[in-house]
Amino acid sequence: MWPKLQCKSHLTTTISSPGVIKVRGGVTGRFKKTFKMCSKIKGWLLGTGQEDNIFRSEKMSLAQMFLQPEAAYETISQLGELGCVQFRDMNEGMTAQQRKFVNEVRRCDELERKIRYTTSELQKDGFKVVDLIEDFPPAPNPKEIIELEMLLEKTESEIIELSANNVRLQTNALELTEMIQVLERTEQFFSDQESHNFDLNKRGTHNDPEKCDGSLGFVAGVIRRERQFAFERMMWRISRGNVLIRSCEMEAPVKDPRTGDMVNKTIFVVFFQGDQLQSRIRKVCTGFHASMYPCPSSHQERVDMIKSVHTRIEDLKIIISQTEDHRSCVLKAILKQLPTWSAMIKKMKAIYFTLNMFNVDLGSKCLIGECWVPQRHLEEVEAVLSEASLALGSTVPTIFNILDTRKEPPTYFRTNKFTYGFQTLIDAYGIAKYREVNPGLYTCISFPFLFAVMFGDMGHGFLVFLLGLWMVVDEKRLVKKRAGEIWKILFGGRYIIMLMGLFAVYTGFHYNDCFSKSYNIFGSHWVLQYNRTTVLTNPALQLNPATDQRGVYPMGIDPIWQSASNKIIFLNTYKMKLSIIFGVLHMIFGVCLSVENFVYFKKYSLIFLQFLPQVIFLIMLFGYMVFMMFFKWFQYKATATDIAYTPGCAPSVLIMFIDMILMNEEVPSPGCMPTMFPSQRTLETTLFVIAIICIPWILLGTPLWTICTRKYRKRKTERTGDTIMETIEISGKEVIITEVEKGHGKGSHMDEEEEEEPMGEIWIHQAIHTVEYILSTISHTASYLRLWALSLAHAELSEVLWTMVLSKSLTMTTNYVGCIAVFIIFAIWVFFTIAIMVMMEGLSAFLHTLRLHWVEFMSKFYSGTGYDFEPLSFKAILMADEED
Numbered sequence: 001m002w003p004k005l006q007c008k009s010h011l012t013t014t015i016s017s018p019g020v021i022k023v024r025g026g027v028t029g030r031f032k033k034t035f036k037m038c039s040k041i042k043g044w045l046l047g048t049g050q051e052d053n054i055f056r057s058e059k060m061s062l063a064q065m066f067l068q069p070e071a072a073y074e075t076i077s078q079l080g081e082l083g084c085v086q087f088r089d090m091n092e093g094m095t096a097q098q099r100k101f102v103n104e105v106r107r108c109d110e111l112e113r114k115i116r117y118t119t120s121e122l123q124k125d126g127f128k129v130v131d132l133i134e135d136f137p138p139a140p141n142p143k144e145i146i147e148l149e150m151l152l153e154k155t156e157s158e159i160i161e162l163s164a165n166n167v168r169l170q171t172n173a174l175e176l177t178e179m180i181q182v183l184e185r186t187e188q189f190f191s192d193q194e195s196h197n198f199d200l201n202k203r204g205t206h207n208d209p210e211k212c213d214g215s216l217g218f219v220a221g222v223i224r225r226e227r228q229f230a231f232e233r234m235m236w237r238i239s240r241g242n243v244l245i246r247s248c249e250m251e252a253p254v255k256d257p258r259t260g261d262m263v264n265k266t267i268f269v270v271f272f273q274g275d276q277l278q279s280r281i282r283k284v285c286t287g288f289h290a291s292m293y294p295c296p297s298s299h300q301e302r303v304d305m306i307k308s309v310h311t312r313i314e315d316l317k318i319i320i321s322q323t324e325d326h327r328s329c330v331l332k333a334i335l336k337q338l339p340t341w342s343a344m345i346k347k348m349k350a351i352y353f354t355l356n357m358f359n360v361d362l363g364s365k366c367l368i369g370e371c372w373v374p375q376r377h378l379e380e381v382e383a384v385l386s387e388a389s390l391a392l393g394s395t396v397p398t399i400f401n402i403l404d405t406r407k408e409p410p411t412y413f414r415t416n417k418f419t420y421g422f423q424t425l426i427d428a429y430g431i432a433k434y435r436e437v438n439p440g441l442y443t444c445i446s447f448p449f450l451f452a453v454m455f456g457d458m459g460h461g462f463l464v465f466l467l468g469l470w471m472v473v474d475e476k477r478l479v480k481k482r483a484g485e486i487w488k489i490l491f492g493g494r495y496i497i498m499l500m501g502l503f504a505v506y507t508g509f510h511y512n513d514c515f516s517k518s519y520n521i522f523g524s525h526w527v528l529q530y531n532r533t534t535v536l537t538n539p540a541l542q543l544n545p546a547t548d549q550r551g552v553y554p555m556g557i558d559p560i561w562q563s564a565s566n567k568i569i570f571l572n573t574y575k576m577k578l579s580i581i582f583g584v585l586h587m588i589f590g591v592c593l594s595v596e597n598f599v600y601f602k603k604y605s606l607i608f609l610q611f612l613p614q615v616i617f618l619i620m621l622f623g624y625m626v627f628m629m630f631f632k633w634f635q636y637k638a639t640a641t642d643i644a645y646t647p648g649c650a651p652s653v654l655i656m657f658i659d660m661i662l663m664n665e666e667v668p669s670p671g672c673m674p675t676m677f678p679s680q681r682t683l684e685t686t687l688f689v690i691a692i693i694c695i696p697w698i699l700l701g702t703p704l705w706t707i708c709t710r711k712y713r714k715r716k717t718e719r720t721g722d723t724i725m726e727t728i729e730i731s732g733k734e735v736i737i738t739e740v741e742k743g744h745g746k747g748s749h750m751d752e753e754e755e756e757e758p759m760g761e762i763w764i765h766q767a768i769h770t771v772e773y774i775l776s777t778i779s780h781t782a783s784y785l786r787l788w789a790l791s792l793a794h795a796e797l798s799e800v801l802w803t804m805v806l807s808k809s810l811t812m813t814t815n816y817v818g819c820i821a822v823f824i825i826f827a828i829w830v831f832f833t834i835a836i837m838v839m840m841e842g843l844s845a846f847l848h849t850l851r852l853h854w855v856e857f858m859s860k861f862y863s864g865t866g867y868d869f870e871p872l873s874f875k876a877i878l879m880a881d882e883e884d
Contacts, residue, residue, distance in 0.1 A: 054419055056435050056600070059375040060409035060869075065385075066399035067358070067367045075388040075398065076351045076872070077139040082384055083873030084377040086410060088370045090359040099356040107149070108349035114152045115342050121159050122331055122338070124260065132339045136878055139347040148341065155334055162327045169320045170257035176313045177254065178222045178265070179293045183306050185248050185267045186220055186295055218271045219281050221292035225249065225264040231288045235270060238280045244271040269295075347874050354872055366396075370403070372410055372869065378402075409434045412869030417475075419444065421493040429854045430864020437596045439858050446586065448496065450852055452503035453582065454790035454845040457798060458514040460837050461504025468498025500846075510556040511791075515833070516799040518559035525551040526560045541565055545638040545647075571795070576788040577629050577653075583784025583856070584622045587777070590860030591615050597861060605709075609701035613694035614773060614860075620691040622781050624684075625657050628676070635676055644673045651676065660684040699770040703762050710756070780856040786848050794841050801837065805829045 067075055079085045096102060119129050140148055223231055228247065235243050247268040256263050268290075270281055285292055296302050358369040373381055385398045411432050415423050423440040425447070432438055455461065471478060471494035478491055490497075512518045526548045528541075543549075543564045557574075561567050591614050598606045636650040643649065649672035656676075659666055663685070668674045675681060809825035812818040858864070 054413050054415065054423070054438055054441050056438060057432060057866075058412045058414060058869075060372050060412070060434070061375050061378060062403045062405045062407065062409070063371050063373050063378075063381070064399075064401040064403055065358075065367075065369045065371065066401075067369070068396050068398070069364070069367060071388055071392045071398065072355055072358070072367050073142070073351060074392055075385060076354050077347070078384045078388050079381065080139070080347065080350060080354075080872045080874045082377075082380060083875060084374055084871050085381060086372040086869055086871045087354050087357050088372070089357045090369060091357065096356075100358075100360055101352045101355050104352040105349060105356065108345055108352060111149060111152055111345045112342075112349070114156045115338065115345060117156060118152075118159060118334060118338060121163065122335060125328065125331055127331060127335055129335065129338060132343055132878070136343050136347075136874065137340050138344075139351060139874070140344045144344075145348065148344065152341065158330060159334075162323070162330065166320075166323055166327060167257045169316065169323060170255075173313065173316050173320060174254060174257060175291065175293075176309050176316065178250075178291060180306060180309050180313070181250055182220050182222060182267055182293045182295055183302050183309070185250075186246075186269050187299075187302065216271050216273055217278055218269055218295070218297075219278070219285065219292055220267075220269045220295040221285060221290045222250070222265050222267055223285075223288060223290035225266050227288050227290075228266045228268075231268075231284070231290065234284050234288070235281065238284060239272065239277055242273070242277065243281070245269070246271075343878055346877060350872065350874065350877055374412060374869075408866070410869035411436075411866040413438060413440065418495045421496045422447065424492065425496075425850065425853070426858075427868070429858065430862075431866040431868050433863050433866040435600060436863065436866065437593050437600075437861060439593075439853070439862055442589075443853060444499075446857070447849055447853060448499040448503040449507075450582070450586075450787065451500045451845050451849040452507040453579070453787045454848060455500070455504045455794060455842060456507035456511045456513060456791055457516075457794065457837075458505050458508035460515070460794075460798070460833070460841075461501045461506075461508050463501070463834070463838050464504060464842060465498055465501025468494050468496075468501055472498055500842075511795070512557040512559055512562075513795055513798070516795065516802045518557075518562040520559045522554045524558055524560045525549065525553050526558060543570075549638070572788075572792060575791050576785065579784050579787035579791075580622075580781065581626050581629065582787060583781055584618070584626050586784070586852070586857055587780060587860060588615065588618060588623070590857045591618060594861035605705050606702070609705055610698065613697040613701070617691050617694040617698075617774070618777055620687040620694075621657075621661075622777070624660075624687055625653060628653050628656065631676060643671045649673065660688060663688075695770065695774060698773065699766060702766050703759065706762055707759065776859065780859075783856055784852065786852070790841075790845055790848060794837070794845075797841070798837055801829065801832055805832065 091099060096105075122129055232245055232247075235245060245268060247266050250265050250267060253262040253264045255261070272278055272281055282292070294305075296305060355367065358367040360367060382400055385400055389398050411434055413419075413423055413432075419440065422443045423438075426432070426438070426440040426443060452461065455464075471491055475491075475494065481487065481491075508514060526543060528548055541564050543560065543566060557571075561570060564570070591611065594614075595607055595611050598604065598611065632650055632653060636645050636647050638647055640646050649669060651666070651668075655666065658664075665674065665681070805825060806829040809818075809822045812821055
């Protein structure tokens, strides 16, 4: 045991290890261990241990560090490897240039620039730079930083020199190649009869214009094809039409040595007369960046020049080949070390960027910083600080102080491969508030289930399940694949896709629907009273439960409904009622989750002022409507002897609900009862009145409670003497002066307290909340009808695809043409099934499911006003850069 030093009455300073001084609130070590043990046992029994709990975010602690400058770099380096500490910026008012380690950050930027330049040169030569996926190197120490900087400087200089030499050699080769093209292609512009006119113009110049009166001069060269038209127009203008231009295109495009782009060029020869015009022509060629080459007028001289140029090109190719080999060897040597250098520089930059968040004391003897740390990692952080101090032999230990604060900590959910995708869907709506109930836990089941209600088909669901299963089974290989942002999103939600497919198979089994066909698994429980005469006179199969049904199908829908003419009416009613039932249960569950927040944040008054009226309003109206759906199914039967309880007398639940709100009484049909059960009207009136009472309950409860609690708190403060009330009479009026005496000593080292919200804003906020909840309850219930609409549309579209496409091939004649047509039509059916039914319909159902969770479910209890926990993690930084 390390000794304990009593610093103050409410603090205990413990030397937990030789290099760390830890300051905490006064809790004895034995009590703390007992408390931890009890918490672990409780978590194990209730299944809410920290290791597997995403119900609430991790508990955070705000810590303060006092680091010695010589140990700061190594300490932050080890914390970055640990990856569980988020540092706060203590210098928010300072610019980047005013921070202490700005020069080191600039050095890192310069090193990154050199790395990017080297990478671009490697990519130009066709080398692929492979990023490190694991086994990242540690952050370099100061000595390694200097060596790395010198090595990169030498590498960059060598590559720049090699690149410059290569550009010069490639430029010379291009000029010689263009010269050969000019000499060979201009052969058609000259003839032996004209050669005597160009004896004095072998290089395109007039040495003595007075001795060669009437002789023509010429300028030959190469110009880019896109500039040819403007070039000829300019020649025509400056010469007033006194030049002759001959041109022809080069056989193949050439590569620009500087940019590496392929360029199309044109060979030209301009014939002119006079030195003055020659000067103008050369200036125009220079302005249009045209390359001019010497071209003898004599045929023999051109042949000799072509031979000499070919010899020079062959020699130049040998030199270029040797230069490229040397460049390739240099780049290959760099290629092996480049990923390691890049990772080291990124780590070094992250360390100095983090150190810029620390505050420097007046004597520059220590760095003071604050950070958020998950409570479960406090011991690991303390161990890292101790190891860093011991490794550097620091004489002054690192001080690690746990602060009491009212600042809202960041939100951190510990996820795994399975829960990561679901948590990403929740975070896309908004980051949970600290320790707020996380809907991601329940989304793991409710999301694929509601998707499957809309996508219920065993065949289509099995295809989606196979896609997700393939990505899950082969995830070790697929995780290394770099195929763009869409693939990243798809692969990240592989478990979501697998569960959506599995649940779709389950609901498709209940719908008895597989590619729009049914399976007779348990045997049909309908006995049809059709004979040959009936079928001929009335071919439509109309199912009548009063005469044809002989029991209840064990699970799902009876396959005989696939052939019934009244199938749409039956499925329409069945799926519509199911969607309302699921929707009301989903919303009630969301409202009940708000109790967890109220209890945890100790807002017990809101359980009575918010939760109770909200859930009562929801149950009194829409819960009653769900009850009447079940009651109607059990009350009215086709085999009933009393006509009042036959399906013909069954009232519409929707009409009955509207009459309940409007307090109308519908006139029943002859022989039918006006209500489903006695005293139904009285019960509906009572429920409606209770629901109406809940509206002012929600509106007035919270503001009135706030007023009462503030008055009580004020009286209690005056009575306990926390403030000294001093009354002074000025001009007949009493002026009360309040002086704070107690309660500020503790808060002096805390963060700024939240000011009380004005009552006017509370009234406005509560009025908006009341109107929003009452109206949203109605609109959200109607919104769940999308479960019915999309499910019905999916089934009908699947049936149309089967009837209009695949069934046509099955009814064709059995000949060679019919056999070939079956394969072709089947391929078409498979294409439309995957493209429309699986991809388009699946994406539509996914988006509607996402909306039901974001708006209808999470709005009942989830605020989403927190901010994410972003610790200094080298692994996360390097992986993010590789994905980018």
